[in-house]
Amino acid sequence: MHAISRLKKYIKPYLLFAIIAPILMILEVAMDLLQPTIMKHIIDDGIANNDSPYVVTMFGLMILCAILGLVGGVGCSIYTTKASVNFATDIRKDLYQTITYFSNRNKDHFTLGKLITNITSDVEMIQRALMMLLKIFVRGPLTFIGAIIIIFFTARELFPVLLFVVPILAFSIFFFTKISGKLFLKVQEAIDQVNTKVQENLAGIRVIKAYNRKNHQVDQFTAVNGSLMKRNIRADQIIGILGPLTMFVVNIGIILALWLGAIKVENGTIQVGVIIAFINYLMMVMGGLMSSSAVLMQIARALPSAKRIVDVLEETPDIKSNENAMKATLKGEVEFDQVSFTYIEENEPVLKNISFKARSGETIGIIGATGSGKSTIVKLIPRLFDVTEGEIKIDGIPIKQLDLQTLRESIAFAPQRATLFSKSIEDNVKYGKEDATFEEIIEALQSSQAYEFVEKLDAKEKHIVSQGATNLSGGQKQRLAMARAFVRKPSILILDDTTSAVDSISEKNIQKAIKENFEDTTKFIVSSKVSSIRHADQIIVLDDGYIVGLGTHEELLRGNKTYQEIVETQIVKGGVLSE
Incomplete structure (x- = not known):
């Protein structure tokens, strides 16, 4: 119930629609309930007495009832759709907004596949439940109760048949609804697995092709898809039993009504029109129960989805602004004070006791072996992760105190x-800068050496990048990513190994543009190539999460063994230290 309480605020802006829709449905149900009674009067009072004017009048009344019922039904559908679709749209919007604030830990907690299911299938499930609740769940109980009341007053002799039919139908609906809720929760979990596998395979499609592992991935997908199939079949089979069972009980009721009615007609207790009306109302009773059961089953399916959605909405982001966070214009002086960081608490830290200070406008190069923690250091500055121990300051202010x-x-x-x-x-x-002018965009493209290929495209800067940027090379993508950073003209510029796919001439031109255009910007350049960071004011040498060297290129060449080994290795591989 907590999930329902949490989500009810989303219907408040559309409460008027949610009120009008059931009122219009009441009109349709009332008109439907009148039809069998009118038919009874036509048979017993009109046709039996050869009263043609009476029959015509009653037919006209039936047509009027049908028209009013049509108006009620169409109006109910319109307002139900407005309420439910807007309700779902607002939830989907908040879900997306919540997810965008998630840290990597938050995302890992839910998994991408589950989050995709939340924002698509789960939202659709509760949208359908609300639509059925406003429309069918009003119609079902009203039809059921109204038909029973009319039978009681107009065909009381046949009322005992209902005492046989209704309890069996009610118990069946309760039993199957309870089971279906548990089964459809398992279905949603299986959908999570399918979405996760699809997302993973599409993201790694090139690796799959390169290693010729298509059949292996197809087998894996077949396994999770098969699991979803089995759970769907089981859930649908359970629900599928209810329809035929209900119809069987109602048919027995019709047989009993005809048998009992025939006896009563022969005795002169009731007329033929009463039996016909009773059978119609009995079908309405069945229809009311069946439609109510359909809504209950949809709600049973939607409740797990609602809970999963609320779990996401109530998830507290690991990384957020403090209540009294400071808003300040930052110059870009960055200080790491005994910083340690671990991705998983039980594991060994990725960074250990990192301390250094970058003055505003300086260039900081970061180099080290693969897995030494180079990328992790720069991810801590914008708080993509929070430090495990120690503190990071910008302009002397701890970054956790900054907005x-x-x-x-x-x-x-x-x-x-x-x-x-x-x-x-x-x-x-x-x-990188929403209000960037055309001149600023061109300047950023030129600084990143991207303009040389952009100007050759037919649409130039209007060229559409495909999903995943598959219509661009690795070097082109890197240069556009740098252009996006350059256009911002930030206080702190972080380039995390962004020239690995860029040729040496373009890289030198990029370095020159950075030096000329970002003189007052603090620059962090992560690279595995010495040539990319040799001109830095300070070079941080990392090994196994520790700083094992800190100084200029010349200082490290003279006194740091790890840096000397990196330089020697790269000289052997191709003389990367050339000016």
Whole structure:
């Protein structure tokens, strides 16, 4: 019930629609309930007495009832749709907004597959439940109760048949609804697994092809898809039993009604029209129960989805601004004070006792072996992760005391893996600065050496990047990612191994542009190549999470064994230290 209580606020803006829809449905149900009674009067009072004017009048009344019922039904559908679709849209919006604030730990807790299911299948499930609740759940109980009341007053002689039919139907609905809720929770969990596998395989499609592992991945997907199939079949089979069972009970009721009615007609107790009306009302009773059961089953399916959605909405992001967070214009002086960090608490720290200070405008190079913690250091500055121990300060202020938006607006970050969006090149660059002018975009493209290939495209900066940027090379993607960072003109610029796929001439031109255009910006350049960071004001040498060297290129060459080994290795591989 907590999930329902948590989500009810989303219906409040559309409460008027949610009130009008049931009222219109009441009109439709009332008109439907009148039809069998009118038919009874036509047979018993009109046709039996050869009263043609009476029959015509009653037929006209039936048509009027049908028209009013149509107006009620159509109106109910319109307002139900408005309420339920807007309700679901607002939930989906909040879900997406919540997810965007999640840290990597939050995302790992739920898994990407489950989050995709939350924002698609789960939201759709509760949307359908609300739609059925406002429309069918009003119709079902009203039809059921109304038909029973009318039978009691107009066909009391046949009322005992209901005492046989209704309890069996009610118990069946309760039993199958209870079972279906548990089964459909397992179905949603199986959908999570399918979504996770699809997302993983599509993200790694090139690796799968390169290693010719398509059949292996197909087998894995077949396994999770088969699990979903089995759970769906089981859930649908259980629900499928209810329909035929209900119809069987109702048919028995009709037989009993005809048998008992025939006796009563022969005795002169009731008329033929009463039996016909009773059978119609009996079908309405069945329809009311069946539609109510359909809604209850949909609610049973939606409750687990609602709980899963609320779990996401109530998840507290690991990384967020403090209540009294400071908003300040940052100059870019960065200090690490005895910083240690671990991705998983039980594991050994990735970074250990890291301490250094970068003055505003300095260039800091970071180098080391694979897995030494190079990328992790720069991810801590914009608080993509929070330190495990120690403290990071910018302009002397601990970054946890800074407003998160203010902090990140002062930083431009080009990650190791260049991520571009399926928009135009211009839009991708403006992602770094929403109000960037055309001149600023061109300048950023030129600084990153991206303009040399952009100007050759037919649409130039309006060229649309495909999903996953598959229509660009690795070097082109890296240069556009740098352009996105450059256009921001930040206080702190972070380039995480962003020239690994860029040729040496372009890299030198990029270094020159950085030196000329970002003189007052504090620059962090992570690289596995000495040539990319040799001109830095300070070079941090990492080994197994520790700083094993700190100084200029010349200082480290003279006195740091680890740095000397890196340089010697790269000289052997191709003379990367050339000016």
